[in-house]
Amino acid sequence: MQLSRDDLKRAYERMFTIRAFEERVEKEFSQGNIPGFAHVYLGQEASGVGVCFDLGDEDYIGSTHRGHGHCIAKGVDVKGMMLEIMGKAGGLCGGKGGSMHIADLSKGMLGANAIVGGAPPLAVGAALTQKYNKTGKVAVAFTGDGASNQGTVFEALNMAVVLKVPAIFAFENNSYGEHTHVSYACGAPSIADRVRAFGMPCEVVDGMDFFAVLEGMRKALEHARAGHGPYGLEIQCKRFLGHFVGDPQAYRTPAELAEARAADALPRFRDRVLEAGLLDAADFEAIEAQVLELVEAAVQEALVAPFPDPARDLTRDVYVRYA
Template identity: 55%
Template sequence: MSATLTRDDLLRAYRTMRTIREFEERLHVEFATGEIPGFVHLYAGEEASATGVCLHLRPDDRIASTHRGHGHCIAKGMEVAPMMAEIYGKKTGICGGKGGSMHVADLDVGMMGANGIVGGGGPLICGAALAAKMKGTDGVGVCFFGDGASNQGMILEAMNLATVWRLPALFVAENNGYAEATSSKYSVACDNIADRAGGFGMPGVIVDGHDFFAVHEAAGEAIARARAGGGPTLLEVKLNRYYGHFEGDQQTYRATDEVKRIRETRDCLMLFTRRVSSAGLLDLAELEAIDRDVAAQIDAAVVAAKAAPKPTAADLLTDVYVEYA
């Protein structure tokens, strides 16, 4: 399992997953106070997916994300303080308060944006992969999307195009079982999203999204193949979200205790901790130190975001065009 993972990798993976969890849990609390504008979609429970994939990526690799994008942002290397400020709609936000939770992005680290349009990232990541191919780098593009987007034409077209152009791309279907309140058992016409890969001439792989190590291994193979010119892969990560489609969703459509049961038995952080400590790779004290550090970091981010100024009237009209006569 960890043949390719160094001790530093493991520490990094844990810190990333913990940062995402802490970020989302804190947002869950803070959103309820009414201080955060708009709405947020939390990634808690799905951390192993973003982390397992992005641990393979370099800054010049690109990812496209979804409306549930905070985890992808953090895993791709974005700073939490400007992200938090963005979600609060502040001028100090990574996007100056003009994007918000659903459009948080940082092109400097290869994060091409959360996306308010379900499936919107598929074509974009084909473009990122095409750019890498044209420039002759061995960079890759990774598109994260959900089970809802797996039925969206843009994603299906993008997967076909990626194979036709033999693009260095990876399509990561994060199947958390629900598109808003509609179960994927109802809305996806085949048993697995990965079953569709054959129709697009690419390998389809299914992994358990609660298991960081499984995601990491499968993503590693797919990304190495893409870098080597072997074309795209569809990776279906089966996982669960802990919170509703958006904050305020009471999840009455889910079975009683469904989330509680998953949290207690299959939580990705719990499985990771159990695995690394039983194998003697990391000790619990180290992980607890990371927990304390991350908690302090998120707390500082929230305090700073709350204190930060809002954008002003002068900001309304800027950043539409590079230049406009």
């Protein structure tokens, strides 16, 4: 697979933005600047960016509780995200969605979701809209290995096949549903085998390799956009941190944590591109400097931004009224 220089830069910029943003979220949460819980996407950057790389604003994605990376991969504004995560009035959802319900419909990002397995049913509905309106667009559901056991996910897989909708199910298998290993929780030999049993193709890809994810996603897009119905991807990746920021991870050995870090997708991407002579070190340094400046600005603006006004905002956006 050969990408242009601009595409390679865009891919790395998105992955490094997720990395820098999530490291800063971890820091700000630890300092008490972020309310609620925070579930960061560190380690899974290649998965989200590979899946979303060829999607446009009119393609939909549904996310999980670990949704910041999916937002950035889909092109959502980083400053609006930080405002939202800190619960500030200028956030993407007015500061009332927070980390686990962050959304941006203008980018086709239907929202992070605290409901385990919440995205697949939503994606089927969104994909049915795409089919009905003959848009040629798709809907993608991000799901974890833990959520792959939910009954609503099974129903969504079956309905997607029955209705032959352009839905893509991206199962990010980082081996843990909260603190439980997939080998214990998943009765099937693999998530992909289970998905195939519903009557759709499902490919297993290396989620620590951007190019592998992109190649798998391009097959999925070709299949779905051609009117052949849904497609599944089991994206095998590694979570650097625990289920939530502050999780001591007593269920993982030091060797396993070191193995996850050693598989880091970002240096793997850099090394491959540098060896091929497609970009040089200065290109990567420029991207990183620009991203770090953006994230720092997002944090500083969010820290001093006002909170929502209860008198004005408490009941705003609670219900949607359709004409």
